Amino acid sequence: MLLAMSLSAAAMAAAPVVSGDGQLRTQRVPLEAVGFAHAVEERPAMGPELYAAGPAGVAALYDPVRREVVLVADGAAPERLSVGRLDDVAFAGDALLLLDESGRLLTLMSASGEVLDVLPLPGLVPPGCRLAVDGAEVRARDVFGNLHRLAEVTGQGLSEGAGPALVENPSPIQWDAEARVMRFDGGELALTDALKAGGQWLDGARGWLVVDAVVGDMPLVVERRALRADGSMSVTVPLAQGAWAPGRDAAVSPDGTLLLLLPGDDAFSIGRISP
Amino acid sequence: MIITLLLSAAFATERETALDHAAWFTTHQWTMSSDNITATCSSSYESQYSPGTYTALPYDWGGYMYPDEFDDQIDEGYGAGSHSWHGVLSCTAGVDCSGFLSRTWEAPHNSTSTFYNITSEISVSSIQRADAFNKASSHCVLFAHETDAGVPIFYEAAGTPDKVRLNGDSGWSYLNGYEAIRYEDIEDGPETGTASEPIAITGFPYTDLRWTAGAASDDIDSYSCAPSTDESGPEMLYTFQAATAGTLEVVVSDESGVDIDVHVMTAPSGDACLARDDTSVSLTVGPGDVWLSLDTYVGGREYPGPYLLTATFTGELGEPRSDPDTGEPAQDSDPQGEDTDTAAVDTDATGDGPSGGPGGGPGGQDTPSGAVSMWARTPLEDTRGCSAAARAPSGPGLPDSGWLALLAVGAIFSRRK
Numbered sequence A: 001m002l003l004a005m006s007l008s009a010a011a012m013a014a015a016p017v018v019s020g021d022g023q024l025r026t027q028r029v030p031l032e033a034v035g036f037a038h039a040v041e042e043r044p045a046m047g048p049e050l051y052a053a054g055p056a057g058v059a060a061l062y063d064p065v066r067r068e069v070v071l072v073a074d075g076a077a078p079e080r081l082s083v084g085r086l087d088d089v090a091f092a093g094d095a096l097l098l099l100d101e102s103g104r105l106l107t108l109m110s111a112s113g114e115v116l117d118v119l120p121l122p123g124l125v126p127p128g129c130r131l132a133v134d135g136a137e138v139r140a141r142d143v144f145g146n147l148h149r150l151a152e153v154t155g156q157g158l159s160e161g162a163g164p165a166l167v168e169n170p171s172p173i174q175w176d177a178e179a180r181v182m183r184f185d186g187g188e189l190a191l192t193d194a195l196k197a198g199g200q201w202l203d204g205a206r207g208w209l210v211v212d213a214v215v216g217d218m219p220l221v222v223e224r225r226a227l228r229a230d231g232s233m234s235v236t237v238p239l240a241q242g243a244w245a246p247g248r249d250a251a252v253s254p255d256g257t258l259l260l261l262l263p264g265d266d267a268f269s270i271g272r273i274s275p
Numbered sequence B: 001m002i003i004t005l006l007l008s009a010a011f012a013t014e015r016e017t018a019l020d021h022a023a024w025f026t027t028h029q030w031t032m033s034s035d036n037i038t039a040t041c042s043s044s045y046e047s048q049y050s051p052g053t054y055t056a057l058p059y060d061w062g063g064y065m066y067p068d069e070f071d072d073q074i075d076e077g078y079g080a081g082s083h084s085w086h087g088v089l090s091c092t093a094g095v096d097c098s099g100f101l102s103r104t105w106e107a108p109h110n111s112t113s114t115f116y117n118i119t120s121e122i123s124v125s126s127i128q129r130a131d132a133f134n135k136a137s138s139h140c141v142l143f144a145h146e147t148d149a150g151v152p153i154f155y156e157a158a159g160t161p162d163k164v165r166l167n168g169d170s171g172w173s174y175l176n177g178y179e180a181i182r183y184e185d186i187e188d189g190p191e192t193g194t195a196s197e198p199i200a201i202t203g204f205p206y207t208d209l210r211w212t213a214g215a216a217s218d219d220i221d222s223y224s225c226a227p228s229t230d231e232s233g234p235e236m237l238y239t240f241q242a243a244t245a246g247t248l249e250v251v252v253s254d255e256s257g258v259d260i261d262v263h264v265m266t267a268p269s270g271d272a273c274l275a276r277d278d279t280s281v282s283l284t285v286g287p288g289d290v291w292l293s294l295d296t297y298v299g300g301r302e303y304p305g306p307y308l309l310t311a312t313f314t315g316e317l318g319e320p321r322s323d324p325d326t327g328e329p330a331q332d333s334d335p336q337g338e339d340t341d342t343a344a345v346d347t348d349a350t351g352d353g354p355s356g357g358p359g360g361g362p363g364g365q366d367t368p369s370g371a372v373s374m375w376a377r378t379p380l381e382d383t384r385g386c387s388a389a390a391r392a393p394s395g396p397g398l399p400d401s402g403w404l405a406l407l408a409v410g411a412i413f414s415r416r417k
Helices: B002-011 B015-027 B067-075 B097-104
Strands: A003-006 A017-020 A023-030 A049-053 A059-063 A068-072 A079-082 A088-092 A095-100 A105-109 A115-120 A130-134 A137-141 A147-154 A157-160 A174-176 A181-184 A187-191 A196-202 A205-216 A221-228 A233-237 A250-252 A258-263 A267-274 B029-032 B052-055 B119-121 B132-135 B139-146 B152-158 B163-167 B179-183 B206-211 B235-242 B246-254 B260-265 B273-277 B280-285 B288-296 B306-313 B412-416
Touching: A049 A258, A059 A088, A059 A258, A088 A130, A095 A130, A105 A147, A105 A157, A115 A157, A130 A147, A174 A196, A181 A196, A187 A205, A196 A250, A205 A250, A233 A258, B015 B097, B015 B139, B015 B152, B015 B163, B015 B206, B029 B067, B097 B139, B097 B152, B139 B206, B206 B235, B235 B306, B246 B260, B246 B288, B260 B280, B273 B280, B288 B306
Parallel strands: A049 A088, A049 A250
Antiparallel strands: A003 B412, A017 A233, A023 A267, A049 A059, A059 A068, A068 A079, A088 A095, A095 A105, A105 A115, A130 A137, A137 A147, A147 A157, A174 A181, A181 A187, A187 B412, A196 A205, A205 A221, A221 A233, A250 A258, A258 A267, B029 B052, B119 B179, B132 B139, B132 B179, B139 B152, B152 B163, B206 B306, B235 B288, B246 B280, B246 B306, B260 B273, B260 B288
């Protein structure tokens, strides 16, 4: 199958452009519902970031200003949970896992905000990891995609993990800069005009990957696209043109729905794209 | 002219040094007390942190300091970190993005709007580690590496999540609108990680992101723990002194297409190997000198590249030794470790990794270990009393002539099976 698209025009659009079988639904959330700090000299604007997607497409945002997790269920008003400082959020069923890399703690919290258990992180978890949950097993995915043993969810608690200390990246993506081709799971993506390109699986799920392509230089012009690995769907993700550019803006729910955080001037939207 | 060149050379910062600094900020452990929740110069200030022990320096708007200076200020009761909504404060400790970048480069304090004074714009295609991405008046990051998947890894002092961090998942889109810049006094310089200039491990848990590709040391080709395993690729050497016996655990993570194996030794010699593995070892070592070799496996071809090393040790860490006359790191007069007698014993390394060779073994027990040189950080400039001007940076902005028009190049994304 060959899928060819011109990105540039779509990338300038304010809303995602969906190609293929998917349908986009957006849910507007006013900025008043979360903490927000406008840009100042030496610091871009701070607003919520999309850290995880849970059952039924619920979005788990982290609000760094109020230090809250904001849960946005489809069609419902946001619910806020006070969590303090943290580095990552993941879902373990209906519960939340909170990673505090600085304080070296992993917390299991119910969706209503009750702390169920807290476990000190093992000393061998390197910085820059994200949570990767596979059933009851909780691992930390490092910058190379390898998985470090972290913990197991046991009922309403956490216990030290079992198994190997390190599991190699089960599905590496490779960018061939010379051929301008990205290879993954038997598929290939040609990025003929990219000066640089990078690809990542979203939340470790192989269904969706997100690809950034640098298509202009001095300053960098980047175009972003989320793709179904089977080629059935492609979404052009508009990059923020204003001062607020979330560091994390995409996640995949357990049912395969792609969630996007779409910043705006006085509100933001959660975009949901179902396969 | 000669004097100018000499001065320039004297003040140049090596890329590895800049990245060492960045890792130091990212892994530095510190403890705050209730004294650091408030700050003496602002009645409305309240730290984002609560009393406890943390890893990585906090974000501090306008902050410009090294971690040891940060520790001093925390001890003196400065507030731990700050944000712009706290106002311009001289009584808080930490770094902001440009303070962090200036420090890693060992450069004077510049802001994102004044970096053009000490850097040049470069093409993204020529980016190297310890170069940076900058967006005037907004943010900057220190580039560390590009993964096999093409994803940039960089260090940054960020408001979210409120500290210095290693960022490997925001991707190129995070850098949309940024320009690639190179510090004018950065140089490749001599590499560390050799028997005479090993990388000193000065605390645990320890983490290091580094490369064997192009490593300065390529002296150890096999190890007594696994003599049939070909480790003839380049290696990086680390060392620390164990004051007491304890359990050493080491994990090495690398990319696909890269194979870096970990070896624990009593001296920088393959004959002094205590344990080795493809990914992880756990053994009792000390008291005495302990060496790690992160070596490139060779199987038909070399598999060099980047790796992420993490290590913990339950024993007490000894003081790095230095030359008593100069205070400089001691020079290794016996890198093969044949004349002295410290030893680490009692191994129980884990099993074999994909690159072959038996894991662990008694090889190296009671192996004599040599007196080693210990890498030490450059003495740091005292920056306490950072001026209000420096804490409220402003600048003329980047000259228009330095910018090219934004051109949306027609990229073709195509997927073929």
